[in-house]
Amino acid sequence: MLLLTLDHISEIGFRLLLWITYLYLNKWAPFIKHIEEEELWYYRYPSVPSIIPLIYLYLVMIGIPLLVYIISFLCSKKETIYNDLRNQFYGISLAYGINAVLTALLKVIIGRPRPNFFYRCFPDGVGIDIQNCTGDWGSQMDGRKSFPSAHSSFSFTGMVYITLYMFNEYDFSHPCFARGVIFFLALLPIILAIVISLSRFCDYHHHMSDVVGGGIIGTSIALLVFHYYSEYNIEKDRKYLEKLRELHVADMEVE
Template identity: 50%
Template sequence: MEYLDYIDHISEISLRIILYLLFLWIHGHAPFIRHIEEDELWMYRYPSVPSIVPKNVLLIVIIVGPVVMFLIEYFHNRRIEDIVKGMYALSLIYALNAVLTVTLKLLVGRPRPNFFIRCFPDGYGTDIDNCTGEYKSHMDGRKSFPSAHTTFAFSGMFFMTIRMFYLLKIREPIRGKGFRCLLCSFPLIIAILIAVSRTCDYNHHYSDVIAGALMGSFIAYNIYYIYFPKLYEPKYVTET
C-alpha cells in the first residue's frame, strides 16, 4: 500500500469520527418547543405502546444485511478494494444520515402522535408547555420529524438494492431477470415494513416516514455513486 493510500484511509476514517462526534453534540441539545393549540391535541393523544421494531433490531438489520452482502460479494469476486469502497460508502451514508436526521428533529420539534401521554402519563393535563412526565420521555416526544428508523432503514436498504443491481447484473441480457429483480427488491420491502411499523406503534406521523424514506434514499443514492461508477458505464458492461 502506497503512502497516499494510507493518507486516504486516515482521512476517510477521520471524517466519520468527526461526523459521529458532531452527531453526539447535536443530539445532546433540546428540541425546538413547538406551541400546540388545544384544538390540535387530538393528533397527539394516541397511546404509548412498545416499538414494533426496537432500535436494537433496526441496528441488526442495517448492519448484518450489508455485511452478509459484502461477504457474498467478496467470495464471488475476490475484490477486496470493492468491499472497502462499499464499507466506506455505507458508513458515510449512515454518518451523514445521523447528523441530518437529528438536526431536523431538533429544528422542527414536531410532537409525536403519543406526545400527550408522554407529557401527562396519568392522562390528565392541559398545559402542554409544562409536562409532568419524565423529562427525557416528553422531550423525545418532540422529535417526531423525520423518522430516524425510516431514514436509517431506507439509507441502508436502498444502498443494498443499488449494489445488488450491479452484483446480479440486472442491466445485462441474462436469464432469471425476474427472480434477480425480486432479490434486489427484498431490502426495500424490509425498509417499507420498518417505516410502516412506526405509524402502527404511534411513534410517527405518516409524513414523518415519507420524508424519512425520501431522505434516506437520496443520501444513499448520491453517496453510492460517489464511490462507484454508474451501472451503465462501460467498466460494468460484460462483453458479448
C-alpha cells in the same frame, strides 16, 4: 504507501466525527413548538412499545450490507474485488454518517411533537396545560422530535444503497434460472425498509409524513453517495488494471 495510509485514516476519522456529531445533536433540546388545546387530539395516541426496537434497526443496517458484501467477495472473480469492497464500505458508512447528522439536526430544528406526545407529557392521561408537563423530561424532549423518522431515514439509506450495489454489480435481467425469484430477492432490502418505516406509524411513534420524509431523505443520500463512489470505483479500477498490465509487461521483458 504513506499517502494511502493517511487517506484511510482521514476517511475513517471523518466518519467517526460524523457519528460523534450525531450523538452530540441527539442530546440537544428540540425547538418547543406551541400547541393549542384544540390540537391535543392529534398527539393523543397511545404510548406503546416500538414494534421494531432500535437494536433490530442496527442489526438490519449492519447485517444486510455485510451479508451482501460477503457473498459478493466469495462469488466474485474480479481482480479488483478488494478495492471495490473497501470503497463500498467507505460509501455506505459515509451515507449513514451524513444521514445521522441530517436527521438529528432536522429533529432539533423542527421540533414536531410525536403522535403519542400527550401521554409523554401526562403519563396518567390527565392534563391540558401542555406547558406544564408532569412526565419524564427526557421522554418529553424525545416526544418533540418526530420529524423525520430516524428508523425510516436510516433503513432507506442502507437498503437503497445496498440494492443499488446489487443491481450495479450483477445482471439481474438475464439470470440463468428463477428470474422472478432472483429479482424479488434483490428487492428484499427495499421491502424491509418499507416495513421498518411503516412500523413507526403503526406504533404511534411517528406521523405518516415523518415516515415519508425520512424515506425521501435516506433514499436521496443513498443515491448521491452511491453515484459518487461508483464513479470513484470505475476510476480506481481503471488505474489498478493499468498498473497490473504494466507489471505484467515488465515481467515479460525481464524474462
